[in-house]
Amino acid sequence: MIDESGLIIRDLSVSVSGARLFPPLSLHVRPGEVVAVTGRSGVGKSTLLSAICGTLDPCFDVSGDILVDGRVVRGVAAESRHVGILFQDDLLFPHMTVGDNLGFGLPPKLSRVERRTRIGDALAEAGLEGFESRDPATLSGGQRARIGCLRALLARPSVLLLDEPFSALDPESRSRFRQFVFQTTERRGLPVLLVTHDVGDVENLGDRSRVLSLDVLENGVSG
Numbered sequence: 104m105i106d107e108s109g110l111i112i113r114d115l116s117v118s119v120s121g122a123r124l125f126p127p128l129s130l131h132v133r134p135g136e137v138v139a140v141t142g143r144s145g146v147g148k149s150t151l152l153s154a155i156c157g158t159l160d161p162c163f164d165v166s167g168d169i170l171v172d173g174r175v176v177r178g179v180a181a182e183s184r185h186v187g188i189l190f191q192d193d194l195l196f197p198h199m200t201v202g203d204n205l206g207f208g209l210p211p212k213l214s215r216v217e218r219r220t221r222i223g224d225a226l227a228e229a230g231l232e233g234f235e236s237r238d239p240a241t242l243s244g245g246q247r248a249r250i251g252c253l254r255a256l257l258a259r260p261s262v263l264l265l266d267e268p269f270s271a272l273d274p275e276s277r278s279r280f281r282q283f284v285f286q287t288t289e290r291r292g293l294p295v296l297l298v299t300h301d302v303g304d305v306e307n308l309g310d311r312s313r314v315l316s317l318d319v320l321e322n323g324v325s326g
């Protein structure tokens with residue numbers, strides 16, 4: 104039987120105003136793997152992530168298939184794709200506590216006790232026990248980044264997309280946050296697609312990682 108777990112992209116093309124951004128892309132990111140997506144500015148790295156998570160502006164034309172754990176998601180609403188995404192900006196709501204921000208990642212039907220438990224467990228996993236009532240403005244950049252990541256993970260996505268999530272952090276916070284993200288996704292067996300300008304982000308991951316450049320590949324991109 105063919106293994107379709109994780110993220111599969113087949114012959115994906117994205118065009119805007121009749122111009123194709125990158126050559127047709129085929130890729131399989133298996134559970135626990137990290138694929139670093141690189142390429143020149145404007146080649147379409149962020150657009151690729153938007154096409155996968157379902158938030159692409161209607162001005163883009165998309166062809167090809169996107170599968171999450173074997174399910175075709177092209178045409179499926181973003182909130183039903185089981186795809187989590189994290190940006191350079193953590194996008195925490197400034198008027199809410201850390202706990203309430205994290206609550207946004209949870210299904211609305213959960214009981215209050217279950218919500219509290221899942222939020223507490225998530226904070227403990229990130230070494231941030233007791234941070235529930237903190238104001239996000241009082242956190243360091245690295246702590247905010249971890250909260251943003253936990254919020255994405257609390258929705259229990261099947262795939263995690265990362266759009267330069269480390270680049271706004273100082274070198275030490277960057278390194279710690281990177282380690283947190285890669286350890287957490289490995290433990291959960293999540294496939295990760297990481298847009299980055301620094302392929303050093305995935306060094307030390309060994310067999311778990313690959314680098315995919317969207318530049319100058321005229322005969323199609325395969326990962």
Ligand SMILES: Nc1ncnc2c1ncn2[C@@H]1O[C@H](COP(=O)(O)OP(=O)(O)OP(=O)(O)O)[C@@H](O)[C@H]1O
Nearest residue numbers: 119124142143144145146147148149150151160162
């Ligand atoms: N809403 C839009 N309407 C039309 N064109 C757009 C729109 N958003 C992005 N583009 C164009 O699509 C192309 C790909 O943009 P994208 O942001 O995906 O590139 P990128 O590789 O992520 O770049 P960077 O490394 O600078 O972040 C660019 O040429 C950009 O100008």
